[in-house]
Amino acid sequence: MRWPHKFLMRCQMLFRRGRAGDQLQDELQFHLDQQIAENVAAGTNPVEARRAALRSFGNPTVLREQARDTWSWQWLELLLRDLRFGVRALARNPGFSILAILVMGLGIGANVAFFTVVRSVLLKPLPFKDQGRLVRLYEADAHGAFQDNVLAGGTFAAWQSRSHSFEQMAIKRAIDYNLSGSGGQLPELVHGQVASWNIFPLLGVEPALGRVFLPSDDRREANATVLLTWGLWKRRYGGAPSLIGKTILLDARPYTVLGVLPEWFNYPDSKVQLWTPAYHERSPAVMALYTAHNLDAIGRLKPGITIAQATAELSTIQRQIRQQNPDGPIHDAANIRPILDAEVFHLKTGLYAMLAATGCLLLIACLNIANLLVARAATRRKETAVRAALGGSRGRLIREQVIESLVLSVAGGASGLMLAEAALRWLVHVRKDIPRADSIHIDSMVILFTIGVTLLCGLLAGLIPALSSNNKQILSTLQESSRSYSGGHAGVRLRRVLLGLQVGLTVVLLTSAGLLLKTYTRLRSVDIGCATHDVLTVEINLPRGSYKTSAQIVSFYDQLVEKVRQLPGVQAATVATILPGEGHQRDDVFTIREHPPLPKGQVLDASTFFVDPGHFGAMQIPLLQGRVFQSDERLDRAHSVIVNQTFVRQFLKGENPLGKHLKVELGEVAGSDTGLEIVGVVADTLENLSDTPYPTIYYPFYSGSQRSGTLAVRGQQAPSGLSLPVQHAIASMDPDLAVANVLTMDQILGQSTIDASFDAALLFAFAVISLLLAAVGLFGVLSFIVAQRTTEIGIRIALGAQREQVMRLMLRDGLHPAIFGLILGLIASSGVAHLIRSMLYGTPALDPAVFLVVAVTLLLVASAACAIPAWRASRLDPMTALRME
Template structure:
């Protein structure tokens, strides 16, 4: 059992090293005493006996070291000794240590925060059974110019895919929805985001209910009994986690729905804002349920074992092409496309997160270069100390190890401080980044801690290895022969410092340029002209339950009564109704034909966004009337077959004709299409600031059709701050119907900010990282130039003593400091052009080679560099030549 004995000895050497050292000393002393005793017994005097014993025994110190060299864990002892030496060295330079630790804390903390978010959002698998086999299947129009080619699916297509293909284990569908929620006992009403899911959706995903059960196939039918599933969020928030709610009823749009189950806390798909789920078929009427041209559903499919995504999709695409041929004049896609479900969930955030992670990686590298540059500059002041240590027997490896230990201590301290910074910033990011998917699972764990520890080791190597190798080169030992009056430092080290600084500046330029492009792109979005007035406008949405407001007269009476009450409020200058405000989103479109220009049977029908508006809407929002007229109070109830179109609509579909008096035929959800006469053309408005303008049709809101104009937005122009009128307007709604909740109480400026929130957040973060990197570069430039001047004090004193003007010295010092800046700037400009090309897809209205951004970036960098160089340069002017010549 030798290995047991070896293990025992190794443990003794590790945990009882001091006692074993004492035992070794005692044993050596025992043998020495024995030899002395033998010599005395042989007739020697005590002093002579001791000298003879030492000659026989050998040097005790050398023997002690030789014995200890055979022990285990010597590397740990050497490491501890290096740690103690490194700590003492850093304590002698507290300014350098504090700056270096803060620089590394910023880099490590920011990188750890972004890694935490990237890992949670992009890398963690979805919380479903076997998530790698889940895909999202979409329709694909071959000639579709807008979007990314992944079009939502019509219910009829979904049913045919599921029934007539066999490449997937199963397919399920869901669609967004919304309800007015009220309880059975006069609880406060609220608007909740909802979703309609097919009965097999939750079994397909492998979701087990926390309480109750999921939907049954019988419940997922048009006209079936109303049932609802609660998410864990609303179960806790509104129902206090009381499981007795199962089997009871809640009111959705004034209809009673029986609660059949509660979803687990881990289920937050498609996002955490979804509060309730109802059967898919109950969100559709009979015509919509079988339609192939009503695109509104998302389809999830699970691959069969051994079946590839491509082969399964091929079956769906073949079937979809048959459906397309059977509905040639309708907007039915020609094929299908798919992508992994995880890619679908993180689609909108993947590119911004990748850009941010690259930005923070650049910042970390800049921090490493900064500290490395400080180490190189600092080693110039310690070069004789290092040479003396080498002359006294220190090997080059030992000297490198000692300096690497200093780097490790700085990075470890920076890592500890960076973790504290990361914990705070990660929580803040997850809370305030409103468009971040899967934000609820963003948290620090052991993997993040391991990543942070790895960063500490990596940054220690990056920051310390090159300076350590340079400081212990062969030329170092020649420094012992240098005259005490020698001038300047090593040319090679000065070149290294400048090279590192140039690389640091180049990375800063790339980061600054990328941030500038993103920020300018965001400003383009933020200042986009919506086509209407946006100042002092309040918007409030509401939806009239169709079973309660089930006639045209009831709907119109509510709309008109609300407008009358709101217009009489103090501070209100005007008010109007529209289904969706400008910038408020797509909210749906419909196909139509023009009877005066009937298309061929095989030609795809045209489509346009539809809105409903009251007669005052265009005047209130200052949307210009281009030709014809807008609605009047006469276009109401059954006299509603009139519409107003946008300029884009007129230009696209009546390019050579006057559209006034022409007609369009719209199918809606009625068995027969209906004809509408065009009475006016108005200016274009934007439905999304990041999307191109689309043709728009406006129908009269006073038609009162329950299934078309029940959901409306009241637009209130005010004389002062519009938010001050939000409560008074809501009180007017409550006065008409106390059970009717309102939602999305926003100003037009807030709507614009909401639609650009993601771009704003990513641009702001990237700009913050870029500014921090610029600050780090300035610190590095200042530190390096200060050390260079300190090393050239004697040279500068000689120059001044020989008659050099102080302005010449100033130019000399500034040029020396700015030379690596210009070199880094040239390299960075090339890298910035490449970076601009890579992020082109997320830019809006901004060229990836924007000259204004280039100029702003160059100007800010040069100003910062001059400011960083100015302080050491001015200090150089104050050098007293006599004092400088006396300096060793």
């Protein structure tokens, strides 16, 4: 009975406040009249009776206020009133308000965008059951040299059978398949994964349709089977359930479709289209090797087992393997990372640096707005003092100020959220290389973050000016005559401190951006040692089913290169397994036949490239010694290799490399175990822009062992025009063959620097924005000081001060905080630079040039921002100045 009543009461108080207010007035008036009547009845004259009644009644306004305070919704009414007041105050000054909202929106938007990325990529758990026990396993070096090497098949088998820390252990590996066209569809190259059968039970993934692999599917002699991802099933097969049990052609061989994976499953990324069983796809011999590192291993820890315990156990097993096999590249320890960490740890520094940068930007934005509000508060000091003297409580005045800045920040937050949404779309579009990019979107957590940041900004920007106005000043403010000669100093001092901080933060952003920009230009100006302009590349993967022998492979590539070379506009064409700048992909161990045997446990290792005879000419890699491959060195007659300069420097120093023989256990190249003769030495090229050259052995591509190759075509003009004719040439030779990654060499290099260029460009943008904000802040503060000191300046000029003196005086006033901030910023920058040094290349953390440029830029901008108000001050006409106010 009470609740309905209360509810009714509340509704009444909410919707009929005006009437309730009138009634309160009547009620109090009645009381007063009764008191007067009583006084009159007691014999006092009416005038005196009324006065006595009023006296005993107290302040009727206060009484009314107190009664109203007990009403429900009173807080809402007050809030609405302050809100109205705040909005009206802001609307009166639309230029200021719009600027402030934009600044706030920019800061909040950038923060929300990067928070979303960090949360989606680094923090949001993978969608697997009990993710906390899922780990990635790596081979490692006991001395800490390598921590994250992928596993060899033999190692995996040993760990799986001998360790007790894991419920299950599985492997996977990326693989590309040629999915043949069917029913009028084009053939396509699809990204897939081979995996041990238990990967799906290990991750806790149930198929959406059909079944997942069984142990019996995961054997060499089993029938070929495949699992499709939801995306491929929908896209290519229209989501037909009848596909289960049918066969599809991968690399021109039939695979039975066992099932379809659920829609949400996009591990390791959404580019993966299908899964095949590892032990069926790869030969038992390869899967038993301890030396071929090419499998990603995943494990599920038993409950209660820590990562440290499991690492210790695996390291023990691995040490035993090493002792039993002292030769070859076999590691002697293990490393374990939580599965999420393993996916993203290489991105951490960059993303957190960006988040920190956006945080700085937001802080600068807040300080700037606080600064503007302090200026406004200063012009309203008299008003504030009068209100305080009339009984306006300090809390009320502070609340008003805070609400005003909250209005600004809420509007800024709303626009920031929109900005973030747009920024994220753009980001996901340009940074396709970010793992888990498809999980980046704004969710409820991000909205909460936005609200939190917005409120925090509003409070910060509002409280600084509100707290700076202090009650003790009321009297002096009221006493200040209208002809004050110089303005109050408290506000100005606060603004100077705020400005100094702002400039300091700006300097930090500027130096970080400068260091990253320098890194980027260093990377882009690196000469990778081969032709990069006007080169088009196409990836080709010959399917096993239709190209069964080495001879078939060789003849296809031979004819293709010849055909492409004949195309108009083509200068040269070549085929190779990897091109410079594509990153490190493969290395193998070798021994030099002419050298004494190595001590136990030591191995020599070099990168492995397969190239055709025309490669060095086409890619313009200089031949330094000997000769290149001859066109008849193919198939069984391919017994020679070519090495690079670094190889000679590292392994054959002071000897004649030509005529030496390298023993490599490749298996794929005939005679590699007895020794391949070095016939030539070529100049170094780079695998990664940020790495030093690696010793490299070039093998003849026409040995016929490599099905996948990259065709590189150097044209006379822009290579993009060649892409259609080249694809036509490929299709004319094999219409079923899919090609992938038709890219120019510049694009490939661009991709390898995208991290650096992206970080540098964004940080630079932030730095420029904050520099702009700092300049606006300086300009504002100095203009304000000049306006306050107009009378003083007038007197100085009237007494004979030179215009230059006045200008210098004002400049010093403005530059003081800038210089203070600059010093502060430079000190902070040296610390920050140290933190981001892992992102730098060819640039020392304390690069003097960058620091110098930043300091000079900042001083120039600061001087420019101060010059205008200072110049205006020096042009003051003393008569007008003195007559002012």
